[in-house]
Amino acid sequence: MHPRPTLRGVHAPVLVTFVASLALVLAGCGGSAIDPKTAARANNLGLTSGNGQQVTSVNGPVSSNGPVVSDGATNGPSGSSTGGPGGPSGQGTSGPGAPAAPGGASCAGFKNSKGITNDTLRIGNSSDISGPVPGLFTAAQQATAAYVNYFNSTGGRICGRKLQLDLYDSHTDAGGDQIAYAKGCESDFAMVGSMSAFDSGGAKTAESCGIPDIRAISTTVERGTCKTCFSAQPAGPDAFQNAVPDFIKRRTGGKNAAMLYINVGASAANGKSQAQHMAKRGMHYVVNQGIDITDFNYSPYVQQMKEKNVQSVQFIASSAQFVRLAQAMVSLDFHPKVVMLDPSAYNSDFTGPGGSAVVGTYVFMNFVPFEEASRNPEITLYERYLQQVAPGAKPTFFGLFAWSSTRLFVQQAVKLGGKLNRASLIASMRGVDNWTSNGAHAPQHVGSKKIGDCWRFIQWNGKAWVPVEGRAYHCDGLTY
Structure with missing residues (x-):
């Protein structure tokens, strides 16, 4: 029997969608109102398994079952490819002759930093994979991996760098979230698409190390007030x-x-x-x-x-x-x-x-x-690439906002070009407003952290x- 996590700091009226359900799930050991098999079915065919905090690393096209879409696959809807094919962006840590990022700023002056090499830009995702309800937010990691697959396999680059995704398990626990973010601080340029019931644990860690944290959704007051943390769906004040x-x-x-x-x-x-x-x-x-x-x-x-x-x-x-x-x-x-x-x-x-x-x-x-996917190219794109990384998985609310947050990260990184670093990305995120991820969801006030x-x-x-x-x-x- 595990100690019951505290619900202190959970946003009250805003995030009913999942916080209230989690209150029931985690009310006590053996007292869950939700059968763990329910969450497992909802997040079937996860990307990874195993013990330990870091689950796996994803570099390039990813799948839990064999090869996936090759380079040259059809791009998504107009405006969806935020990176596009990019040439080599300098062989050193910077280079005035680096090409411009397609759709973004010039890559001149780009410098490698934490999580960035000449070839790759590493991002991390920390979500609840194990715990009282196994696979609780596997959908968030699946969707983040799906966007990474889409971006890399269609020639997307951030100043010549492919994305590499590190997956962490926050164990449905504030302590697990803190440990994951401590590792992400040391290994990754940014954390993207994360989703945890008790995300207060890593809030101070993220802010202290200065890592940009672009989450699917925030669940606690502590995460909402973290100065380096943002969400594709903000929680906002008591409203x-x-x-x-x-x-x-x-x-x-x-x-x-x-x-x-x-x-x-x-x-x-x-x-x-x-x-x-x-x-x-x-x-x-x-x-x-x-x-x-x-x-x-x-x-x-x-x-x-x-x-x-x-x-x-x-x-x-x-x-x-x-x-x-x-x-x-x-x-x-x-x-x-x-x-x-x-x-x-x-x-x-x-x-x-x-x-x-x-x-x-x-x-x-x-x-x-999701019944209206045929009317919305972005939803179609999410569903298509979700099947590449987790065949048979169903699209979910949590997954959609993880996909959205990954697209937002890429868009902002490409826009910054050669000026991209942790501090500039955080500053850029503060100006994001009415974000819809190409119409997949209602306008979200990401920078101000107010609910839509x-x-x-x-x-x-x-x-x-x-x-x-x-x-x-x-x-x-x-x-x-």
């Missing part, structure tokens, strides 16, 4: 997007709302704070109720909502608990106008076991649903997730 309560109000007027949450750590904090924020936006909650993690009988909560004529239900929990509530609602013939869940319900572990009981559920999200206010909605019809109120994002501001 919540207005698009969600506005959507509900269009259907119920905001009357007789219910907020349920599993009464553990971040889940409880999220439930209370979200209800407070949305009440300021015009929602009227008649039920704001925590459910004990050991409670498997949801009928009393459903009966309470039925007696109070609840018109909309929100629930912060895991997929298994979403299903349990839905089934209890059906058994008690309770049918509110709106059941609204966060993006963690956007998976087959909710729709499969839920069956007819979950039909009609709404989900809010800030990225293009643009969200859209989908609904499960029993066979597929379908868009509601169109495919456009609703950018309705934030409530603090």
Whole structure:
């Protein structure tokens, strides 16, 4: 039995998607509300295995199963190839005659530094691979490796250097995160695409050594305030997007709302704070109720909502608990106008076991649903190269933002050209705003670290997730 990690410092209302679920996963040894096999299925066919902190190193085209796309493969959508083929960029540590980086600044004056040789530029990724839920954020490493594969195999170069990726396991533990970042500080130019439930551990280490840390998503206050750390999806201050309560109000007027949450750590904090924020936006909650993690009988909560004529239900929990509530609602013939869940319900572990009981559920999200990949070249590109590094793996929310953060790193590095070093990259990141990774997700305020206010909605019809109120994002501001 391992010591239970602390949830101190987890962003409260913003990152419901994963923090609340992690609160359930890590609530105690043997007390997880999520079967470890669930995460393993979601992140099937990981890149690596083995013990120790550093998992593996990826240089050039990568795969967990044989060769992959060769040089000369078709590039992605217009504007997606941020590096492009580049000639040799000087044989020394600098060179005034170095060629310009395609799409970027001149490489004149480029100097090798930590993690950079004449041929390669090393980046690291530290994500939760082992721990209470094996493979929790394997998707983040798969997606980072997928972008490295895409960049290298299509001739991409940063002033003549290919990317080399070092993979680290943060073990779903703050201490593991700190150890990984200590190694990354010594070996890599930057850390990219990382995702860890307890990422506070490496925050001080990253800032102290000055390594740029361009994460998929940050999960703790400590990481959010780290001066060298940024995220493709920032966490930001204590705020919540207005698009969600506005959507509900269009259907119920905001009357007789219910907020349920599993009464553990971040889940409880999220439930209370979200209800407070949305009440300021015009929602009227008649039920704001925590459910004990050991409670498997949801009928009393459903009966309470039925007696109070609840018109909309929100629930912060895991997929298994979403299903349990839905089934209890059906058994008690309770049918509110709106059941609204966060993006963690956007998976087959909710729709499969839920069956007819979950039909009609709404989900809010800030990225293009994977069902719409044919309409979005960037999503298609992510899915294509994901199969090159992890055949059979499914695209995920976490993976998409890891892909996005890797593209962002490359874009900024290429733009700096010969001026690229750790300090200049960090300074450049501070100016990034409205980042969408070629339209794969809603605009993100990376440099200012403020959460985005643009969200859209989908609904499960029993066979597929379908868009509601169109495919456009609703950018309705934030409530603090």
